[in-house]
């Protein structure tokens with residue numbers, strides 16, 4: 226395809242890093258539990274928008290012919306065939322409460338990220354500016370983690386093969402009906418697994434699968450910007466990322482797991498989801 230994937234990966238890393246510094250450095254004082262929910266939420270929205278603006282400026286300056294799809298401002302067209310799919314703050318509730326599990330997610334994808342099965346990430350970075358951890362990957366190049374001390378290591382997903390041994394991350398959407406169905410699925414799943422984690426950032430959950438910090442992650446209702454970079458980090462670490470059995474990852478379901486666990490978890494979730502719907 227003639228794409229310089231290493232250059233795209235570097236740009237994703239540099240951009241996620243700069244945007245991550247921005248959301249920490251510009252974080253308004255006094256944000257957090259003391260504030261009334263609506264005004265605090267508005268402040269987070271303002272930070273989200275400011276960060277996306279920065280991401281668009283950085284990416285647009287470096288690669289003016291690429292398209293950009295972001296959580297806040299939708300899509301801008303390009304001519305290169307590359308779309309940057311960005312989440313300026315993934316884990317906004319954590320950001321609000323100052324729980325150190327939020328990130329900037331920057332993915333370069335080919336295809337149409339609004340059509341499941343018609344796109345895939347080719348480079349990406351997920352940066353947690355509080356822990357200083359930078360997860361990054363490019364297609365065929367492996368997934369890596371650079372920690373706050375600058376140590377770089379290659380990531381490998383876990384090898385747990387049975388549900389009973391699996392530590393499984395998940396997340397919940399914002400709408401009440403969706404949350405009720407998600408809770409019903411979880412109630413059926415949790416007796417059969419080691420335990421559950423709800424960290425509050427889909428992108429970091431996908432990176433946790435890549436690092437073997439959890440054995441699997443699943444969620445319903447994800448958007449392309451939650452998924453783009455973390456999907457590649459997970460698969461380049463040897464994990465399998467899919468949707469419902471036989472389908473690509475999509476809003477209906479995203480499942481990421483080490484290869485030995487992926488099929489069993491996907492099948493179990495598909496069963497439970499039909500019951501809960």
Ligand code: IPD
Nearest residue numbers: 314315316317396397425426427
């Ligand atoms: C949310 C987080 C959360 C997940 C939600 C996402 P946001 O993204 O990733 O973990 O459960 O589905 O919407 O809103 O913080 O960018």
